[in-house]
Amino acid sequence: MDISVTFGDEEVSAQAEEAVRKLVEDGVPRALAAGDPALWGPEAEEEAKIRLGWLNLPVTSRELLPQITALAERVRAEGLEHVVLAGMGGSSLAPEVICATFDVPLTVLDTTDPGQVRRALADRLDRTVVVVSSKSGSTIETDSHRRIYEQAFRDAGIDPAGRIVVVTDPGSPLERAAAEAGYTVVLADPAVGGRYSALSAFGLVPSALAGADVARLLDQAEEARAALDGEANPGLALGAAIGAAALSGRDKLLLDDSLSPINGLPDWAEQLIAESTGKQGRGVLPVVGIDPTGAADEFVAGIDTEGDAEVNGPLGAQFLIWEYATAVAGRLLGVNPFDQPNVAESKESTARILAEAGDGPLPTGVPSLVDGPVEVYGEIPEHVKDLPGVLTMLLEGIPAQGYLSILSFLDREAAFDVPVPEDASFEVITDIWAAHDPASLQGLLSIRTDRPVTFGWGPRYLHSTGQYHKGGPQNGVFLQITGAVDNDLEVPGQPYTLGRLELAQALGDLDALRKRGRPVVRLHLTDREAGVRHLLTAAREV
Structure with missing residues (x-):
């Protein structure tokens, strides 16, 4: 079984080698193998004491x-x-x-x-x-x-x-x-x-x-566990590379699995890395689903795929290597990789919004402008008159070392319900689906900027990248998408429906982002299917 981390970038390799040397000097591999909770400093020790069981799973x-x-x-x-x-x-x-x-x-x-x-x-x-x-x-x-x-x-x-x-x-x-x-x-x-x-x-x-x-x-993971013992191990090398790269300014981690037989690992790693490192104004932003641009702050990690770092191994091994690497990167960045201090902010805002609204309407506010089936909420300059203008404004507002994050509180499978011709080829079918999928917005906007564009489904991302959005560097720009609900669903024993909860969660996160000074615009689709099509058309006009 091939379990390895190799480097395709000389600068990354040199930085990783130096970081590994320092980590070994500090006794980190030995202490981590022993489950030492003091590795991340005194403030993290109490949390780490009850969070190191993953090493032996x-x-x-x-x-x-x-x-x-x-x-x-x-x-x-x-x-x-x-x-x-x-x-x-x-x-x-x-x-x-x-x-x-x-x-x-x-x-x-x-x-x-x-x-x-x-x-x-x-x-x-x-x-x-x-x-x-x-x-x-x-x-x-x-x-x-x-x-x-x-x-x-x-x-x-x-x-x-x-x-x-x-x-x-x-x-x-x-x-x-x-x-x-x-x-x-x-x-x-x-x-x-x-x-x-x-x-x-x-x-x-x-x-x-x-x-x-x-x-x-578990067999795969156990073999990886043996490879993680000692100083020359893939988890240590990967964590050293991620941490050292971030400290040198390459803190946008593009995850590429295009040649891997493993399906979807970047989505799992995205949560692991963002929620573990994104705090105290620092962190590593994982980027999934777009191609590298060659920007100076990018670091490409390939999963069974070439990159600045290439991580090889079967799924069980990958899980353990990335967990180990994230713990090591946390040590280098000086953050506790086991807490999530800012996740509660959106939860608390959601609970407050539901409680204050009672049986009445939720506090959505008044749209700044309306473009067809899309209402726009947020601070919009007077010269911006339509949806392409809003998207252009957001792209132009991304800081030099920043990113744009699209946060979609919609049905992530609705595009697959769109009828397709019986004799359509796979390529035609995927084109039809893409034309009705909000996630297509990521690709359309990413080719119009050299900054990373991320995409998250709400409320899923609240338990993932949501920590980084609020606890990480102050360089994110946010585009939130919500939609009208035509066929709601009661939650037995609770005073809210699912649709009401979904909107309250969006508004709660909106409130949390704004309180932290994050620039954010909310788009509300008064007709979901028409709104998605209109939004994707607008993105093509930017």
Whole structure:
């Protein structure tokens, strides 16, 4: 098994070599192997004491295999072929990559968009098993999904106790609630934080139920764990390269997996790196989905693909190498890689907005201008009269070392519902989908600037890059997209619908960004399908 990190850039190689030398002198590899929580300074020590279990997951997670195997066999014996995962951040991103790489189907719900949730509910409910994944159970999105599926099962005459599997920490409120409801519970290692949990129960349970070979995944990770012992190891080299590059000004980490047999790892690494390093006004911005421009602050990391650094290895090994590297980069940057101090800001703003609005309308404000099915909210100069002008304004407003982030609170699968001709080629079909996909905006705008353009689906990104947006360098420009809801969905036992929650989450993050002085514009699509088409047309005119 090839597990390695090599360098295609002489400057990166030299910087990494020097950083490794200093890390070895400071005893970092030995201390990290021993799980020393003092590595990231006294302020991080208490958090690190309870967050280093990921180092041993390739071994300790094997204890879960008999329970997971028995559960998967029971699910298959009962004909439950549709596996739905309700989880956010680390609870969903790793299983999504695992299942895509092993080519097994998994429906991931990390959204509050009613259209996306309705689509999952309509898909084989009689053959559905739902995995509810949350360390505490208090995550508002996951709690909403659990409530909705419980009601849907009961309405269909199905006992939820036979259809819901809970993955959580020992002693959590969710464990107690699940036990009372009679749900199957799999307990995760409480000494592992969410974004480091790929090889824990959070990554393994839904993946195994979907049909992935998780024992093989652990085999791959265990071999990588052996490679991480000592001074000459790939995780140390990668972490040294990322950290040293960022300290020298190359803090935009473009993740390229174009030649990799692994599917979607950059989306998982994006959360790991952004949420771990983006704090105290510093950090590394992972960039997924666009080509390098050659800008001076770019650092290209290839996953089984050439780059300034190339990381080779199977999925289980990649998980562990990137986790190790992120911890090392945190040490070099002088930040705690295990906390997320600014994530709560958007959550608190959302809760306040919902509470203050009561049964009334949410405080959306008055649009600065309207261009067809798109309302524009924010500080817009008088000379800007239309949507192309707004997009131009945002692009021109990106600082010299900054970036533009597109944050879309919409249904990320709606484009695939667009009818296509029966005899259409794959190329024609993908073109049709792209013409209706908000994510296409990233590519359209990225070719109009030499600065990075990132794209995140809300509220998913709130548990990922949202930390970097608020805690990282003050050089981001933000474009938020929301949309009208035509067919909302009640959340049983709660005073809000999914659509209302989705909009409140968008407004909550908008408020958090503005309080920190981040430039942000919100586009609201009064007709979602027409609005997306109009927005993409406007981007082509910039």
